[in-house]
Amino acid sequence: MQEAMIKRAKELLADGTVNRVMGWKKGEFAYDTTPAVFETAEEIDREFVYNDFTQANQSKYLIKESRKEGKILALLKPCDTYSFNQLVKEHRIIRENVYVIGIPGGPKIDIEKIKAKGITGITNVKNEDFTLKIETIYGVETMPFYEAISVKCESCKSKKHVVYDELIGEDGDVLDSNRFDMVEKLENMTAQERYDFWRGELSRCIRCNACRNVCPACTCENCVFDNPKSGIDQKAAADSFEENMFHIIRAFHVAGRCTDCGECSRVCPQNIPLHLLNRKFIKDINCLYGEYQAGADTTSKAPLTDYRTDDCEPSVVHERGAE
Amino acid sequence: MNNDTLIPLIGVVTDIRQDTPDVKTFRVNALDGGKVFEHMPGQCAMLSIPGVGEGMFSITSSPTNKEFMEFSIKKCGCLTTWLHAMDVGQQITIRGPYGNYFPVDTELKGKDLLFVAGGIGLAPLRSVINYVRDKRADYGDVQIVYGSRSKDDLVDYKEIIDEWTADPNIEVNLTIDNPQEGWDGHVGFVPNYVKELNPSTNKTVLVCGPPIMIKFTLAGLKELGFTETQVYTTMELRMKCGVGKCGRCNIGDKYVCKDGPVFRFDQLDALPDEY
Amino acid sequence: MLKISASNLNALFDRIAEKQTLYIPVDREPNVSEYKKYESGMTMSKALNTVRSAKDFFFPQTENLAEFKMSGKTIEVKDIRKENEDFVVFGVRACDARSFGILDKVFLSEPVDSFYKNRRDHGTIVTMACTRPAETCFCTTFGIDPTVPGGDVSVFFDGENYFFLDNTPKGEAFVASVSDLLENGDASKLAEVQENARNIMKKLPLAGLSTDSFGGERLMEHFNSDKWAELSESCFGCGTCTFVCPTCQCYDIRDFDTGNGIKRFRCWDSCMYSDFTKMAHGNSRNSQLERFRQRFMHKLVYFPANNDGEFGCVGCGRCLSKCPISMNIVKVMKALEDK
Numbered sequence: 001m002q003e004a005m006i007k008r009a010k011e012l013l014a015d016g017t018v019n020r021v022m023g024w025k026k027g028e029f030a031y032d033t034t035p036a037v038f039e040t041a042e043e044i045d046r047e048f049v050y051n052d053f054t055q056a057n058q059s060k061y062l063i064k065e066s067r068k069e070g071k072i073l074a075l076l077k078p079c080d081t082y083s084f085n086q087l088v089k090e091h092r093i094i095r096e097n098v099y100v101i102g103i104p105g106g107p108k109i110d111i112e113k114i115k116a117k118g119i120t121g122i123t124n125v126k127n128e129d130f131t132l133k134i135e136t137i138y139g140v141e142t143m144p145f146y147e148a149i150s151v152k153c154e155s156c157k158s159k160k161h162v163v164y165d166e167l168i169g170e171d172g173d174v175l176d177s178n179r180f181d182m183v184e185k186l187e188n189m190t191a192q193e194r195y196d197f198w199r200g201e202l203s204r205c206i207r208c209n210a211c212r213n214v215c216p217a218c219t220c221e222n223c224v225f226d227n228p229k230s231g232i233d234q235k236a237a238a239d240s241f242e243e244n245m246f247h248i249i250r251a252f253h254v255a256g257r258c259t260d261c262g263e264c265s266r267v268c269p270q271n272i273p274l275h276l277l278n279r280k281f282i283k284d285i286n287c288l289y290g291e292y293q294a295g296a297d298t299t300s301k302a303p304l305t306d307y308r309t310d311d312c313e314p315s316v317v318h319e320r321g322a323e
Numbered sequence: 324m325n326n327d328t329l330i331p332l333i334g335v336v337t338d339i340r341q342d343t344p345d346v347k348t349f350r351v352n353a354l355d356g357g358k359v360f361e362h363m364p365g366q367c368a369m370l371s372i373p374g375v376g377e378g379m380f381s382i383t384s385s386p387t388n389k390e391f392m393e394f395s396i397k398k399c400g401c402l403t404t405w406l407h408a409m410d411v412g413q414q415i416t417i418r419g420p421y422g423n424y425f426p427v428d429t430e431l432k433g434k435d436l437l438f439v440a441g442g443i444g445l446a447p448l449r450s451v452i453n454y455v456r457d458k459r460a461d462y463g464d465v466q467i468v469y470g471s472r473s474k475d476d477l478v479d480y481k482e483i484i485d486e487w488t489a490d491p492n493i494e495v496n497l498t499i500d501n502p503q504e505g506w507d508g509h510v511g512f513v514p515n516y517v518k519e520l521n522p523s524t525n526k527t528v529l530v531c532g533p534p535i536m537i538k539f540t541l542a543g544l545k546e547l548g549f550t551e552t553q554v555y556t557t558m559e560l561r562m563k564c565g566v567g568k569c570g571r572c573n574i575g576d577k578y579v580c581k582d583g584p585v586f587r588f589d590q591l592d593a594l595p596d597e598y
Numbered sequence: 599m600l601k602i603s604a605s606n607l608n609a610l611f612d613r614i615a616e617k618q619t620l621y622i623p624v625d626r627e628p629n630v631s632e633y634k635k636y637e638s639g640m641t642m643s644k645a646l647n648t649v650r651s652a653k654d655f656f657f658p659q660t661e662n663l664a665e666f667k668m669s670g671k672t673i674e675v676k677d678i679r680k681e682n683e684d685f686v687v688f689g690v691r692a693c694d695a696r697s698f699g700i701l702d703k704v705f706l707s708e709p710v711d712s713f714y715k716n717r718r719d720h721g722t723i724v725t726m727a728c729t730r731p732a733e734t735c736f737c738t739t740f741g742i743d744p745t746v747p748g749g750d751v752s753v754f755f756d757g758e759n760y761f762f763l764d765n766t767p768k769g770e771a772f773v774a775s776v777s778d779l780l781e782n783g784d785a786s787k788l789a790e791v792q793e794n795a796r797n798i799m800k801k802l803p804l805a806g807l808s809t810d811s812f813g814g815e816r817l818m819e820h821f822n823s824d825k826w827a828e829l830s831e832s833c834f835g836c837g838t839c840t841f842v843c844p845t846c847q848c849y850d851i852r853d854f855d856t857g858n859g860i861k862r863f864r865c866w867d868s869c870m871y872s873d874f875t876k877m878a879h880g881n882s883r884n885s886q887l888e889r890f891r892q893r894f895m896h897k898l899v900y901f902p903a904n905n906d907g908e909f910g911c912v913g914c915g916r917c918l919s920k921c922p923i924s925m926n927i928v929k930v931m932k933a934l935e936d937k
Binding site: 037117 | 627628629630632644646649650659660730731732733734798801802803804831832834835836837838840841842850852854863865866867868871872873918919920922923924925928929
């Protein structure tokens with residue numbers, strides 16, 4: 001797959017279709033990859049990588065990149081195409097300046113899940129028929145591939161590319177995912193249990209802003225949490241509840257626009273399952289306004305910014321709260 | 324436990340003077356009168372209204388003033404807007420003094436001095452000018468070139484006219500950017516005026532003003548034959564702690580709050596251009 | 599050398615916790631550990647290191663500096679400082695132990711930061727020698743020997759017993775306070791364990807990384823390097839590297855209106871943040887390139903320039919594991935070093 005992508009990227013550079021390629025760059029280890037923009041075939045040959053570890057969603061970078069001179073090639077996994085579309089819909093990405101190739105997605109591997117097995121000193125990771133062969137300075141270890149699948153890929157919602165100019169490989173379908181299972185579990189908890197769950201999770205937040213900064217739905221030029229005039233631009237919690245507010249407010253702000261790409265949870269250094277907050281909103285929107293998938297297209301009206309006479313009444317909040 | 328510099332003292336504002344449409348000069352005393360602390364010309368203090376903000380300001384009064392400290396403050400952001408709205412009698416928090424100072428007792432002693440200031444840039448130099456006036460015998464010729472956008476924007480205009488221009492031992496050259504009714508003085512930008520005045524190159528220069536003015540003044544001085552080692556300025560960057568620990572006001576390996584704010588241009592030349 | 603058997607370790611913890619607060623690394627998920635206040639029955643983590651560094655013990659993420667009562671035109675300052683209680687941090691690795699020395703250079707230099715000093719004076723650091731380093735480890739680059747971890751007391755594990763070596767008067771007092779639980783033991787196996795770990799360090803992927811190309815004298819050259827654009831290109835300006843870093847110590851001071859007075863607090867800040875140097879009239883580091891450059895220049899050039907050549911990094915590898923885009927100090931060093 002990597003070879004096919006490199007070949008096509010070099011062709012598009014050579015024939016002038018694009019002047020830059022957005023991809024991933026090799027790192028120090030077998031598993032660390034960095035989003036990067038390539039300008040020459042030589043750079044691509046030297047550093048381009050696409051493997052089980054290239055998880056990062058690149059669509060947010062395209063906001064900036066699509067405003068530069070010339071066209072850029074974007075290699076988008078199915079999940080990334082939803083973010084891309086949503087950003088096009090919000091007039092953040094200039095579509096004409098991006099040439100999109102749809103590429104097969106995951107499941108991707110999360111190195112943290114390998115390390116959680118106590119495996120360390122990792123020098124190489126090979127996927128042999130869905131068994132991971134992990135070479136370490138302490139010897140070779142093996143583990144089933146599926147046990148190392150990243151959280152965001154565990155409940156993949158779609159193998160379908162919702163936008164592309166061309167495809168490498170076959171297109172897939174929207175999947176029947178299990179992504180709301182945990183949300184349902186949380187819904188079935190008592191209010192106190194649910195409160196305790198979130199307080200426990202969010203208490204670990206170190207307010208590094210990685211979730212916000214990586215989020216393709218968080219593209220405000222000046223975030224309310226960075227704006228001194230907002231009165232809530234604190235960098236640390238004044239009390240133990242304020243950290244929770246940061247995440248709750250953020251979830252509200254991206255509600256209806258979050259495509260469930262899972263980047264927030266992927267980047268959290270404290271492993272807080274932030275995506276569950278967003279999924280709760282998605283589930284509620286589906287339930288209250290009918291099925292809606294942010295980023296599935298660039299034209300439909302989003303339920304939360306649209307008015308229909310059969311919209312649910314505000315009283316639904318009270319009714320649900322009483323449950 | 325010993326005092327911690329981050330825990331401020333309290334001062335009281337005993338006089339407020341509207342200097343220009345957007346600059347006020349605040350007189351600050353300790354609660355029981357006198358000064359909150361001593362300082363040297365060019366040093367700064369952290370002033371704050373708790374809940375509003377804290378900021379670093381140059382102490383504009385001379386250390387030779389034994390009764391009070393003064394701060395000339397331009398209305399610019401949240402804190403300064405609040406300060407401009409307050410009345411006499413308001414208490415503020417104050418900590419310091421912070422930073423180094425113009426070397427009035429060493430390198431500047433016995434020298435002919437040229438002060439070049441633009442707009443609110445006079446604030447830090449006023450401390451030195453009045454220090455030098457009070458110890459006049461210790462210094463050679465003293466010349467001041469000061470300019471602003473208009474006559475109304477000249478800070479401390481009353482003191483300049485009543486005291487500095489009246490002082491036969493110093494030369495004061497004022498200028499404003501554009502002609503204005505009631506102004507028969509020089510018109511033109513400060514850097515050009517300095518060149519026109521063609522000061523002797525044996526003077527030591529202290530310059531403060533907007534970055535663009537400093538840049539062109541320095542270039543003009545060099546054309547006249549001055550070298551970087553003769554020219555001092557004072558810097559301002561974002562500060563929080565005032566003691567070189569919070570990590571934000573650095574230019575290269577130097578902290579403006581601790582190693583500055585006063586720098587000689589040859590020292591600045593050895594640092595990255597990031598200010 | 600004084601020792602305790604692995605099976606008795608919790609008895610030791612219980613004893614320490616009787617007299618003062620004890621913190622030990624505990625798994626919150628398999629092999630994901632964090633320092634927790636010890637409660638009887640807790641098991642010490644076997645993970646190499648904690649996700650967050652140990653700097654929190656002396657420089658917490660947020661702490662109150664003072665309180666103000668505002669009434670009319672008057673302001674009252676309340677000094678809320680209290681003498682800290684004694685505490686013990688057990689299981690600190692060599693890298694984190696070194697980081698305290700780096701933080702000391704900032705906070706204990708004049709004017710001394712009394713908030714930091716208070717905690718430092720009352721904390722006893724019990725370190726743990728490394729036997730199984732990870733691929734992200736590069737402490738030896740900064741002259742750290744992970745098999746001799748330092749702190750007030752060094753602890754060595756030979757597979758069966760924990761051996762104690764006090765390094766400071768505070769450490770001596772600590773060992774004395776638990777000496778009835780310790781017994782004299784044969785430490786002959788330790789040398790072999792240490793030698794083994796040192797050999798592993800030599801085989802690690804980052805073993806060849808060197809600081810030779812860095813230091814205060816290379817300031818202008820590195821600052822003006824054309825490499826920064828590429829290195830910083832994908833950085834999205836979060837503070838993860840800063841906040842997991844054991845040596846990052848930049849802070850912000852903010853006020854919080856409680857409705858019943860003002861609390862002035864200090865909290866971690868990151869030079870990666872866009873408002874770090876923002877003033878009412880402008881910003882001296884407007885681009886992410888400049889902010890990214892600041893962080894690494896500080897560690898590799900500015901800090902050694904001001905601190906007798908000591909670098910502001912201990913090679914713990916946390917930023918390597920946690921950066922969302924896998925950009926880190928190792929990649930910066932490799933890009934900037936003399937080829």
